[in-house]
Amino acid sequence: MSAQRDFEEIARATRGDSAAQNALVRRHMPRLHAVATRMLGDSAAAEDVVQETFVKAWQAMPGWTPDARFSTWLHRVALNLCYDYLRRRRDVTGVELPEQTDPDLRPDDRLDQAERVSRIEAAIASLPERQRAALVLCRLEGHTNIEAADIMEISVEALESLLARARRTLRAMLSEGTEAAHG
Amino acid sequence: MADRDPVEDRVISLVETYGAEAELWPEAERSNVHLALLEAPTPAIEDVLAAARHLDDVLDQLPYPEPAPDLPVRILSNAPRRSLWDSFVGAGLPWPALVPAGGALASLGFGLLIGLSSPEAGTLPTETDEDSILYAALGYSALPDAFGELSND
Numbered sequence: 001m002s003a004q005r006d007f008e009e010i011a012r013a014t015r016g017d018s019a020a021q022n023a024l025v026r027r028h029m030p031r032l033h034a035v036a037t038r039m040l041g042d043s044a045a046a047e048d049v050v051q052e053t054f055v056k057a058w059q060a061m062p063g064w065t066p067d068a069r070f071s072t073w074l075h076r077v078a079l080n081l082c083y084d085y086l087r088r089r090r091d092v093t094g095v096e097l098p099e100q101t102d103p104d105l106r107p108d109d110r111l112d113q114a115e116r117v118s119r120i121e122a123a124i125a126s127l128p129e130r131q132r133a134a135l136v137l138c139r140l141e142g143h144t145n146i147e148a149a150d151i152m153e154i155s156v157e158a159l160e161s162l163l164a165r166a167r168r169t170l171r172a173m174l175s176e177g178t179e180a181a182h183g
Numbered sequence: 184m185a186d187r188d189p190v191e192d193r194v195i196s197l198v199e200t201y202g203a204e205a206e207l208w209p210e211a212e213r214s215n216v217h218l219a220l221l222e223a224p225t226p227a228i229e230d231v232l233a234a235a236r237h238l239d240d241v242l243d244q245l246p247y248p249e250p251a252p253d254l255p256v257r258i259l260s261n262a263p264r265r266s267l268w269d270s271f272v273g274a275g276l277p278w279p280a281l282v283p284a285g286g287a288l289a290s291l292g293f294g295l296l297i298g299l300s301s302p303e304a305g306t307l308p309t310e311t312d313e314d315s316i317l318y319a320a321l322g323y324s325a326l327p328d329a330f331g332e333l334s335n336d
Binding site: 013018021022025026029033038046047050051054113144145146160163164168 | 202248254263
């Protein structure tokens with residue numbers, strides 16, 4: 001969708017046009033929710049983040065100008081709310097949860113689907129926040145490298161570095177898990 | 184140590200960063216030179232491709248997170264409300280349908296304005312000679328006096 005069309009829909013939503021509001025929510029909410037869920041590993045917390053993101057959006061809409069993409073702005077807000085949530089959780093628990101993958105892993109070929117998914121999710125959740133954000137935005141949510149860098153407010157080179165490190169860490173974790181299971 | 188081919192290096196870097204499938208790479212990087220090395224990889228590229236494919240397979244197994252069905256409703260409950268004017272104008276009626284209603288309202292307003300601004304507005308009509316003769320013939324001549332008597336009491 002063009003920035004101009006986004007802008008027109010935002011203008012109508014600001015005036016209380018429920019059809020425009022509904023269209024904006026239906027279009028942007030699923031991806032925001034997916035990013036937040038994968039960042040936090042907690043669906044309820046992700047829903048809180050998405051709700052708060054839209055509260056901020058409704059507040060910001062009257063002054064909206066078509067300079068930036070609405071989607072990028074929403075993702076940036078949601079991502080920052082995720083970072084805040086993770087920081088608060090760390091302050092309370094003293095650790096970033098979930099911290100480790102399950103050490104008692106069976107070989108890949110014997111894992112059923114649910115276990116396999118759970119293991120990958122745990123591995124992603126244990127990545128450093130910014131590596132996780134880069135992986136989620138680019139690899140799992142299909143944003144281009146330019147969009148993801150824009151959302152994270154970093155250069156494309158920095159994004160590529162985070163992505164490469166995230167993949168390297170995941171590979172190491174998955175391979176350690178498999179070796180531990182075989183050993 | 185022999186110099187590495189910069190194109191080969193870049194392909195290795197792309198595979199390690201974005202994955203084994205070229206469709207995951209930035210569009211600008213999907214050049215024929217790069218794609219040719221994916222089709223016929225060197226041993227160094229083959230190594231990173233195998234590791235990247237394994238990770239991609241694992242990542243592709245992740246289910247898409249589904250939000251609670253009522254999340255859109257919760258989000259929309261905080262959305263801005265329509266003003267009274269916007270509700271009237273945007274009530275779903277086509278604009279031409281609002282013209283007669285507007286005309287009727289304007290006529291009513293104009294009538295009230297004229298009525299209230301007239302010097303005779305709010306006063307009783309003055310009795311003429313013809314009215315007096317008629318009232319006398321009908322036996323109502325004492326009526327004004329009766330009012331006078333009432334007001335003097």
